[in-house]
Amino acid sequence: MGILEWATSPLGQRVPIHIAWFLIWVALIVGLLFLIVHAIYVRYFAPQAEFASEPSSAIPELPARIPRHSLAARLFHWIMAAAMFVLLITAFLPKVGIPFNWVTYHWIAGTVLTISILFHIVHATLYLEFWSIWPDRSDLEDARKRFYRFMGKPKGLPRKFAKYPLENKLYHGVVMLSGLLVIVTGICMMFRVRTIFFPRNPYLFSDMTWGMMYVLHGLAGVGLITLTIVHVYFAIRPEKLPITASMIVGSMSREFYLKEHDPKRWVIEGLSQQRGTGDGD
Ligand code: HEM
16 A cells, blocks of 8 residues: 555556545554643652752843733734645545535635745734744754763753753744745646636646646645644643743743743843733734
8 A cells, every 4th residue: 555646647657646545544643642642741750840040139020911922923823724634624524524615715725825925924024033933053052961861870960041942943943844845836736727817828837747747745844743732732731821822922921931031132122111911913
C-alpha cells in the first residue's frame, strides 16, 4: 500500500493524483500519541522547570498586567484559526465517509486563510517584533543546557524565555512552511474548480504537475492535522492557560511573566503609558 494514489493520463502516462487517504488516520494517531506520551511524561517524569536566577535589582518595576498580543494580532489569530478548522473539516470529512458539497466552502476558507496570512506578514514585518519568533543564539545555548539536564548531566541552568520559547518558534516555523505550501498549491488548484476569481482552466499545467500539486497540498494538509492537534493540546494544558487567555484578553499577569520570561530578553516597552490599561494595543 503506497502513500500516493496513481492513475493513467489520457497520454498513457502514470501520474500521481493525490495522497492515499489512510494518511489522515496516520496524522490523527501521531497527534494523539504525541499528546498521550507528553502528558504522561509531564505528569510522572518531568523535573520541575528551573531557570538561572536574576538578582532582584535587575527586575524592572512592572504593572499588574503585561501586554502580550495587540488587538490586531488577536483578531488575526482567531480568524486564521477559524479558517484552518473549516479547511480541515471540509477537506477531510468527505474523505472519511461523510460526503457533502465541500469544495465551495473549502476555497472560500482558503481565501480567508490566504488574506489573513498576507495581513500577518505585513503586520509582523512593520508593526511587531519581527525577530521575536525566530530562534536566536541564546535559544540554542539554553536548549543545549535543557538537553543535558534531561539526560541527567546538568551543565548550568538555562535562562528564562524571551517572548516565545524555542518550542513555539520551531512550531511557528513548521506551521509557516506547511501553511505556505497549502496556500500556494491551493491557489493554483482554484483553477481546477469554479470560483469567483478567475475562469476555470484545467489545462494550466500538465497532468504530472497537477498530480504533484495535489500530492503536496494533501501532504501539507495532513501534516496540519497533527500540528493542529498538538497546538490545541498545548493551548488547553493547565500550565499554559495564562498564555491562551492572553490570546483572548491581550495581556498576562506580572507573576506569570516573571516566572517564565526574562525581562531583559522580552522588554516591555512604554510601561508608563500602559500602566493600568491592561492591554497592549
Ligand atoms: C488547512 C489547510 C488545508 C487543507 C488541510 C487542505 C486540504 C485539501 C484536500 C485534502 C483537498 C482534496 C485534494 C484531493 O482531492 O486530492 C483539497 C482540495 C482543494 N483545496 Fe485545500 N486544503 C487546505 C488549504 C487550502 C487553501 C489555503 C486553498 C486556497 C487558497 C485551498 C484550495 C483547494 C481547492 C481549490 C481544492 C479543490 C481541488 C479540486 O477539487 O480539484 N486549500 N484541499
